Amino acid sequence: MASTEIDYYEVLGVSRDADGTAIKSAYRKLAMQYHPDRNQGCKENEAKFKAVSEAYDCLKDPQKRAAYDRFGHAAFQQGMGGGGGHAGPDFGDIGDIFETIFGSAFGGGGGRQKPRRGADLRFDMEVSLDEAFHGKTSEIEIEVSQSCDTCSGSGATPGTGERDCNLCGGHGKVRAKQGFFVVERPCPTCHGRGSVIEDPCRECRGEGRVDRPQKLEVEIPAGVDTGTRIRLSGKGEAGPHGAPAGDLYIFVHVKPHPVFHREGTTLATRVPISFTVAALGGEVEIPDLSGATNTVEIPAGIQSGKQLRVRGAGMPVLQGRGRGDLVVEIAVETPTKLSKKQKEILQQFRETETGEECPESRGFFDKLKDAFGG
Numbered sequence: 001m002a003s004t005e006i007d008y009y010e011v012l013g014v015s016r017d018a019d020g021t022a023i024k025s026a027y028r029k030l031a032m033q034y035h036p037d038r039n040q041g042c043k044e045n046e047a048k049f050k051a052v053s054e055a056y057d058c059l060k061d062p063q064k065r066a067a068y069d070r071f072g073h074a075a076f077q078q079g080m081g082g083g084g085g086h087a088g089p090d091f092g093d094i095g096d097i098f099e100t101i102f103g104s105a106f107g108g109g110g111g112r113q114k115p116r117r118g119a120d121l122r123f124d125m126e127v128s129l130d131e132a133f134h135g136k137t138s139e140i141e142i143e144v145s146q147s148c149d150t151c152s153g154s155g156a157t158p159g160t161g162e163r164d165c166n167l168c169g170g171h172g173k174v175r176a177k178q179g180f181f182v183v184e185r186p187c188p189t190c191h192g193r194g195s196v197i198e199d200p201c202r203e204c205r206g207e208g209r210v211d212r213p214q215k216l217e218v219e220i221p222a223g224v225d226t227g228t229r230i231r232l233s234g235k236g237e238a239g240p241h242g243a244p245a246g247d248l249y250i251f252v253h254v255k256p257h258p259v260f261h262r263e264g265t266t267l268a269t270r271v272p273i274s275f276t277v278a279a280l281g282g283e284v285e286i287p288d289l290s291g292a293t294n295t296v297e298i299p300a301g302i303q304s305g306k307q308l309r310v311r312g313a314g315m316p317v318l319q320g321r322g323r324g325d326l327v328v329e330i331a332v333e334t335p336t337k338l339s340k341k342q343k344e345i346l347q348q349f350r351e352t353e354t355g356e357e358c359p360e361s362r363g364f365f366d367k368l369k370d371a372f373g374g
Helices: 010-013 020-034 043-059 060-074 091-102 129-132 273-281 338-351 359-371
Strands: 123-126 137-149 160-164 173-178 181-186 195-197 211-219 229-231 248-254 261-262 266-275 282-287 295-299 305-309 326-333
Touching: 010 043, 020 043, 020 129, 043 060, 043 229, 123 137, 129 248, 137 248, 160 229, 160 326, 195 282, 211 229, 211 248, 266 273, 273 326, 282 326, 295 326
Parallel strands: 123 248, 266 326
Antiparallel strands: 137 211, 160 195, 173 181, 229 248, 261 266, 282 295, 305 326
């Protein structure tokens, strides 16, 4: 490309007195714009990318730039000073571009990978509605990877240590050239750590962790509901080679209750009453989960489906103050077994009915008459 005598400053769009920062900024912007991976199959942009890389390779180097400013492209022809020919795109800066476009998986960093944190674990716990109301301390036992006691999590036999990886030289990454760019990957020998264990611990086989049962106490706060998640920091799987442990998450599942149905902090229950209580009024006593007894007044003439609310007799607010409500749904029960005397009394009552006693029934049949012409 040198034979075309392109002006490197014009290619990058900078002035001849531009400093190194301006040159690098211009290069990064153009390299991202014309990079082949952003312009699949476009030969024109591929050529522009190569020209931008060639220009930057020259101007970023103070010695090459001085030679270019003095002799032009002739400075890099055989027999002239300045470096013995064009060296192609700079791999380090290509790595920077890749990191900008694709993230840290490609180039840019060049250092060892940080120790990989242990995995988070999940444990599902069932509690009764009563336990959810009061809260509890529960002991669980799980099989989990824990730090090896023999090597204290290092993975190396006591008295030995680690050495730099021979393949990556301790960097944790290796680079492979593909065409005119470089791809950087974790070292396959040390898996990105940059070091290898010379004498692995026999107990954990160099992992720094072993699987064994672990007993833990879990505090279940009052007011938990199905789906509540409790986090135990650092009680998950131990990280390899002494890396930090993950977390343990307790997922709570509240079992159904034979009397109460829960909706958030509200408890609901269905209470059947006799038709005489429904007609004359009365009261029923409903205990709640705290052990208190709540007296619910039944107004005369109440209908099935009517809901009566008892304030503050529901579930406690999780990590808060106060309690929800208790909702009592009334179900008027029609008697199915009547004595002879009861039947006589009801027969006498029916003979005295005028229709005003049950206005809803009367209104319905009046609508039928109107709709179907009497």
